Amino acid sequence: MARVAIVTGGTRGIGKAISLALKAEGRTVVANYGGNDDAARAFSDEHGIAVYRWDVGDHHACIDGCIRVTEDVGPVDIVVNNAGITRDGTLARMSYDDWHDVMRINLGGCFNMAKACFPGMVERGWGRIVNIGSINGQAGQYGQVNYAAAKSGIHGFTKALAQEGAKKGVTVNAIAPGYIDTDMVAAVPAPVLEKIVAKIPVGRLGQATEIARGVVFLTSDDGGFVTGSTLSINGGQHMY
Structure with missing residues (x-):
């Protein structure tokens, strides 16, 4: 029986590439999304991937959403926490809501989805x-x-949770993308984007499919000896 994978933010950008790559590997993929019903419907119709709408920053919505997926599709074996937002600005201009919304969705979403699915994996x-x-x-x-x-x-969360799952057959890893050729990056003004690319040693933006291939490996049986790691896919822009 195919393993069931949930990809949050899985209908657009990097998440879309991940959903398609996991489906190509024979996974039963469910793509979560936050609000764009038309885009999600079009994605589902084109690729035959089930879509479920809930706010990953809402703890109870994640619990309920994962219960629905389990009832409809089967127990969740793979979770890719991809959903995220930006509310950029310097500290002087940043509101508390700008801070809270990003923390609630980008980091809180990882906790909420793990809380919903990790016990069953164990x-x-x-x-x-x-x-x-x-x-x-x-x-x-x-x-x-x-x-x-x-x-x-997220990187600290990954290392800590990996220690809880290691002896139970559950791996927890992270991927740290650099600048990827998505709609979000395409919206950056051309002069600014040129400066960004100039700082990337390989001389180009990354592709969403390159992130997806990393996810495919980390979620495979072959990736079972890798846990608590952060895979940097950034064209050499940041090395440490």
Whole structure:
């Protein structure tokens, strides 16, 4: 029986690429989304992937959503915590809501989804959680104290939870993408984007499919000896 995978934020951008890559590997994929019904419906119709709407920053919505997935599709074996938002601005201009919303969704979503699915993985003796962090959670970024803090928190969350799952057949890893050619990055003004690319040693933006291939490995049986790790896929922009 195919393993069931939930990808949060799984209908667009990096999440879409991850959903499609996992489906190509024979997983039964469920794509969670937060609000764009039309885009989610179009994605589902085109790719034959079930979509479920809930706010990953809402604890009870995650619990209820994962129960629905289990009832409809089967027990959840793989969780990819990809959903995230930005509310950029310097600290002087950042409101508490800007801070709280990013922490609630980007970091809180990882806790909520793990809380919903990790116990079942432990009980069944097999599971994979991959949390999508960011180069800006590793190196920091001007005007992103909220986003950088949330993504940095994801990396710590990953290492701690990995220790709880290691002897139970459950691995927990993170991927820290650099600048990827998504709609979000495409919206950056051209002069700014040129400066960003100039700092990437390989001389280009990454592709969402390159992140997806990392997820495929980490969620495979072959990835069972990798846990508590952060895989940096950033074209050499940040090395440590």
